[in-house]
Amino acid sequence: MLNALTSYLGSPVTPGQAGNQLWALIYVLIIFAGVSIAVMAMNWLERKALAHFQIRLGPMRVGPHGLLQPIADALKLMLKEDIIPSEADKTVFWIAPLIGLVAAFTVYTVIPFGPSQAVSDMNIGILFMLGVSSLGVLGIVTAGWASNSHYPLIGALRSSAQMVSYEVAMGLAVVSAILMTSLNTAGTGTLSMIGIVQAQQQQGVWFLFKFFPLGFVAFIIFAIAMVAETNRAPFDLAEAESELTAGFHTEYSGLRWSLFMLAEYAAMIAVSAIAVTLWLGGWMRPFPNLLNAPAWEFVFSLFPGLTFAALAGFAFLGTARMPSHSFFRIQRIGLGVFALLLAFLALVLFVIAIAGRNTDTSLAAHTREGIDYVYWFMLKVAIFMYLFIWYRATWPRYRFDQLMKIGWKVMLPISLGVLILTAIVGVLIP
């Protein structure tokens, strides 16, 4: 029995290849926890970064530099009274946030954090992602309708019109990237998320730079459409607070409202992951083919440790710069402990990088590789997440007719043209 157990747990089948259900389940739990933590971190970062963009301090009271603010927010939202309007359609009102949440989290089953660091490798991966993430709009639409109130209904109508319009341009941009996977003499095309990254690896180029500027234009189209898909500024007309109070979630409060926020941020991470997978080489580190000497491999594997060391440095700097008044003693200790924790993580990552520097089959080398894959993937996604905040702080909201005009009259023709040109160039240049 013990033998069976160990062979089951140690089976060479990795979750990315859809084998062992137990490991897949563990991955699901890790991803669920990781995404929830990432959403909380994103929440803090967004408030802080937006504040700094506007020359404010942002949250400063709860914990050092407001680090515990997301936890305080979560507690507040959980304890708040959960009001259902008496005229609302109760069943639909109750289901609506769950639809959005389930749609946002289901997408994570096919996101490849590494060649085998994924829950499953569907052969229709990208199709599945687009389909399930397009179901998220149903949550918004039903929420707006079920509230039985004017502002939410208008928000829901706007949202559904916007989603349907931008999905077209988004889909065409995605198709041109999928087309690139099949244009190599070696391989046939694939829709699998892992396969798309492997195609980029084989062709030795991120699709962002392939057939320059075709891949780049398709990427830009996707990057614009994905902001519209997730209802973020400057396309956040569904919840335009200056016009519609809070749009589709005006009538929501407490835990149900927080589910909408969780779904929105989870969907943001998910679409960023699609962009990273399709155009930015997924889990690959920069220049995997050009700088492929073992020394370079080692240098790049130091990056995760360096990142955490830099974060720890910032935290230490914050500790040192804390005012020396006795009011700040606990905050100071807390930030110091946080910095030590980050420094410890950096140390662990350095140790793994050094212990696993030889690319053999040992556990250390295996762990080092896995950490590298996940690190590079998450770094790229994190850049997108920062861009979302940056957009929000920079651009004013579009008017609805402008939004429709851009979607149908600018993005759709350009993406169609890019698709046709990609096909032609792909045939001409083998």
Added chain:
Amino acid sequence: MNPALNVGSAPVGTPYFFYGLAAAAVISGLLVITRRNAVHSALSLIVTLLSVAGLYLMLYAPFVAGVQIIVYAGGIMVLFLFVIMLVNIDRASKERQFNRIWPVGLLASCALLALFLGAFSKGRALLPERATQLPEGINTQQVAALLYGEAGRMGQYTFAFEIASLLLLVAILGAVIMTKKKI
């Protein structure tokens, strides 16, 4: 992918998944026609479409399942909801739910039932012994080969596919002309 995996990898609990999905499809399908509230009907229809997508997945047709989710559940049903939400629900729910052409409906459903019963009783003779199991990995390619053909040959359904696209194009143009008098 490890080829050794595909040999004995029968799906887990297949009949239970089938019964679950089929039950979900039938029950939500019944809800579509019995709910008085049009939005509830539309939401039930989405559940039906998703269950059918699940059945496609079980039939080793992942591409069709993906397209079903994108086109129907994600696209068309959102537009349906868009229109239905603008209807005055209070007035609509007081109207007669069924119109007077139920004899025709009865006739049609009896014909369908007869077809199903015939297929069920004569199925052994009409249908192949077991479904041909296509390799899952190239499913999408095979759909493309049937529709568009490969290596200079016309596919089996290329003509039908083109006719269907033409029909859709005509429908789109018709919709534009009907809504916009002056172009």
